Amino acid sequence: MRWASLYRYRLPMQPGVVLGNQRLVWREGWVVVLEASGRRGEGEIAPLPGFSRESLAAAGTAAQDWLARWTLGKAFADELAAAPPSVGFGISCALAELDDTLPAQADYRSVPLCTGDPDEALAHLAGLPGKKVAKLKVGMYEAVRDSLTVNMLLSALPDLRLRLDANRRWTRERALALQFARYLAPDCLSRIDFLEEPCASTADSLAFAAQTGIPIAWDESAREPGFTLRADPGVAALVVKPGLTGTLAHCRQTLDHARQLGLTTVISSGVESSLALTQLSRLAHWLTPAVPPGLDTLSLMQAQLLRSWPGCDLPLWSWAQLESVETMP
Secondary structure: OEEEEEEEEEEEEOOOOEEOOEEOOEEEEEEEEEEEOOEEEEEEEOOOOOOOOOOHHHHHHHHHHHHHHHHOOOOOHHHHHHOOHHHHHHHHHHHHHHOOOOOOOOOOOOOOEEOOOHHHHHHHHHOOOOOEEEEEEOOOOOHHHHHHHHHHHHHHOOOEEEEEEOOOOEOHHHHHHOOOOOOOOHHHHOOEEEEEOOEOOHHHHHHHHHHHOOOEEEOHHHHOOOOOOOOOOOEEEEEEOHHHHOOHHHHHHHHHHHHHOOOEEEEEOOOOOHHHHHHHHHHHHHHOOOOOOEOOOHHHEOOEEOEOOOOOOOOEEOHHHOEEEEEEO
């Protein structure tokens, strides 16, 4: 006998969180539970506003349809490839726990996400042990200010390397006109691992890399229809957000292809709850063990969900704080 349940959650975000061009007050999503032969698997379905193509409602409808067929033995894992990415990811995680194919060992390392005041970021990073890698958002302010922040962090911490992320906020002309690269200290350039998605178009991003010497990484672009991943000059890495990419099988194929091209592969959060983050940490240990993942997004939330992240002191929401939507059969 198979059982499937679907729950809805709504977690409060920290004040002032902006993703893309919109403020995010709540993080909403679905939790799916699969039970069969005395085993249980859980997964999170959480389209990211402004980034996912599917809405929360559409993802819920697609999940309910698949779960109804699964309880009757009429839905299979390979059919998930056609589902919306968030649905494919969440249900494939639940299936992988159900059949024990998602390894239990996890990589709870995470590249710190530096937001807000640069002095606070410096104090936080200075207290971290060993060699340091951090992620810094750029493009929200003037490019010269971003350059000075990068210079300050790298000059103050000689053992620090940075991953930068512009989220396509620059046009090629604006990025160069504001002279982000020109104001970087020459000895800092070699300690920038990559800059994610500097420009609004892939062609402009490639030109930016060629003219500045700053290696870039693909993230959003790799999920667009018609995009072909290649070992283009200046491209150093591929950032994969499984919740926006699809099933675990599809994520694994994508990561394998990128590595064959010689690119660094990074598993990153799509601002999921602690439930999915703990699963992403297991996925990172399994598929990208040599590269610290980018999972430092719990600091954007005011609560955890069902499973706690080691060392996090945010309150943990239980099943009683979720809305039960459907149980099948």
